Amino acid sequence: MADSSKYLLIVEDDVGLQSQLRWCFDDFEVLIAGDREEAITHIRRHQPAVVTLDLGLPPDPGGVSEGLATLEEILALAPSTKIIVVTGDNDRTNAVKAIALGAYDFCQKPVEPEILSLIVNRAYHVNTLEQENIKLQENQSKTPLNGIIASSPEMLKACRTVEKIAPSNITTLLLGASGTGKELFAQALHELSPRSDHKMVAINCAAIPANLLESELFGYEKGAFTGASKQTKGKIEYANGGTLFLDEIGDLPFDLQAKLLRFLQERTLERIGGREEIPIDVRIICATHQDIQNLIAEGRFREDLYYRISEVTIKIPSLKEREGDALLLAKAFLERFSKEYNQQINGFDKNAILAIEHYDWPGNVREIESRIKRAVIMAEGSLITLEDLELSTPDEEAMPLNLKQVRSEAEKKAILRALNHTDGNISETAKTLGITRPTLYSLMEKYGIKP
CATH class of the missing domain: 3.40.50.300 (P-loop containing nucleotide triphosphate hydrolases)
Known part of the structure; x- marks a missing residue:
């Protein structure tokens, strides 16, 4: 009998294939969606660890545009979800494109249940290991002192x-x-x-x-x-x-x-x-x-x-003097208040992140805590916006004139921002910055930034 928390979402518009795939996975709680809207509803409600996604979805069943759009929306809502795309025979170009957008793996039609089952179980295992690792890191505490959240x-x-x-x-x-x-x-x-x-x-x-x-x-x-x-x-x-x-x-x-x-x-x-x-x-x-x-x-x-x-x-x-800590605190408060008020909020949109980083926070940690709490209660979408935070679009920053100072400050700030945006993942940070991991480690050591 399937574990009720072990969800698998099958996104497929072919009713016959839906039925065939449902019976391939006895040890999963299988969810079925025939289009993007239904798929997103399941993602919000059940947060499945693994999704199989047919790229040919209505209203573009003969193409891949709707399938790729569904892929991007799922990953925006639940970045840790493992998505296995199902493509047409010999359609490697779109399979590679889906992988580039963040899909975990792909399987070509006609689908062979044994092979798909193997890929799905492997994806679920990887997801489980990642979640356990996240919990382990949380238990080891990200704070330098009890109750204090900081990386600056x-x-x-x-x-x-x-x-x-x-x-x-x-x-x-x-x-x-x-x-x-x-x-x-x-x-x-x-x-x-x-x-x-x-x-x-x-x-x-x-x-x-x-x-x-x-x-x-x-x-x-x-x-x-x-x-x-x-x-x-x-x-x-x-x-x-x-x-x-x-x-x-x-x-x-x-x-x-x-x-x-x-x-x-x-x-x-x-x-x-x-x-x-x-x-x-x-x-x-x-x-x-x-x-x-x-x-x-x-x-x-x-x-x-x-x-x-x-x-x-x-x-x-002050929080203004703590480079990178505002976003770190904002994420921590968002996680706390989302659980406390039972709100399904997955993060901040791009403009909200920029505003959090550029705002002076005259009320320091007490102010950021208050704003995030209010934003969680008032938010209407899955991402916190500028309006939710009641912050304005940030102005262009004033920059010092000394070129060496500009470069050093810009490098340090870029590294701290990238680390925050990738939640401290060194490989992803290096990729985001367009440098190698050894170069990133060298720069972090130069500027006293701890991993």
């Missing part, structure tokens, strides 16, 4: 810094614009540290009113102020043994900065209204989107506190 040298450098310093207790300052992933970096520092089996306690210094922030951080004793009806621990005390993440440290009130500095120096705290010094063992990670040096110059941030919290500083690049 700028972002990978920041990730390597995290891996180096995570095992230590060194106080770390994360600098980056809103939406760049500072909290994810803080989480990675905690998870890769010996403190990972304890809590990471986070507090946003900009989200809590100044008059409440001190009690939130340090806690208070019963009767310390009106409304203090019981002894209450602060965030710092709750983080004991683990990690304390102070987000938006640039917004910490100036009068509270001295108390935090004393804690960082002594590693003991006193609750508000208390006299007892409580020893605390905690790793401190701070983050801000503000320019701390400007705040110091304006007298709004203590210079001595800055040196305490920035034993190591990690600059997280």
Whole structure:
């Protein structure tokens, strides 16, 4: 009995041949289509691993135009599908043309069931191996750090810094614009540290009113102020043994900065209204989107506190500075939201890809996540368009005037784009760029691009 997920689509307008072929494949769930429209309906609904395709389909049963158009549309919707074209006797020219368009193999009429069965089973086996390989790569994770999706040298450098310093207790300052992933970096520092089996306690210094922030951080004793009806621990005390993440440290009130500095120096705290010094063992990670040096110059941030919290500083690049990462993130979010909202969306159209690559993304990763989520919900076709993303057609890029710089930047950008467009397939990337694989590896090494 056929496996219900083991689909084979037979695209053939001859009713007699349809019946003959159906009984050749007992171990498949066979689907039949007599024309392109019916074939595409089956592709969308069942996503068959293998398709046999007669090139002579109506309204051009005597030619191959409709069959080749069907071939291209199937591959546009489901690129991994293995298509076996069925051609007329001695019609090798069209068979070769179909292979060039992406067909897996061909079989000439009159069809010999044993030979076709052999080709179909081999195609299904190849498809299965490819899908298993994709799953294996996904399980091994494409991310340099948990939750962080990146391939740009700028972002990978920041990730390597995290891996180096995570095992230590060194106080770390994360600098980056809103939406760049500072909290994810803080989480990675905690998870890769010996403190990972304890809590990471986070507090946003900009989200809590100044008059409440001190009690939130340090806690208070019963009767310390009106409304203090019981002894209450602060965030710092709750983080004991683990990690304390102070987000938006640039917004910490100036009068509270001295108390935090004393804690960082002594590693003991006193609750508000208390006299007892409580020893605390905690790793401190701070983050801000503000320019701390400007705040110091304006007298709004203590210079001595800055040196305490920035034993190591990690600059997280904006998405605009991360060459090639916008499309990588867009694909990852598309996959996630397509599954989450049960939408059958297969990718982005050409103009959408160009727009994603050229848009500045002022809201960084948070903005691209929001736009892709909305586009998945609103999309009416199988590909995300410019309209779905609510982006405009990109303008021509401004280019530097130094020819050597132009060439280097153009080469690097072309390689990153080609890698993204081929999902990292080295052979396809080299073919797309019109160079050999050794040349591609050499250029990737030159520009610090990892496969």
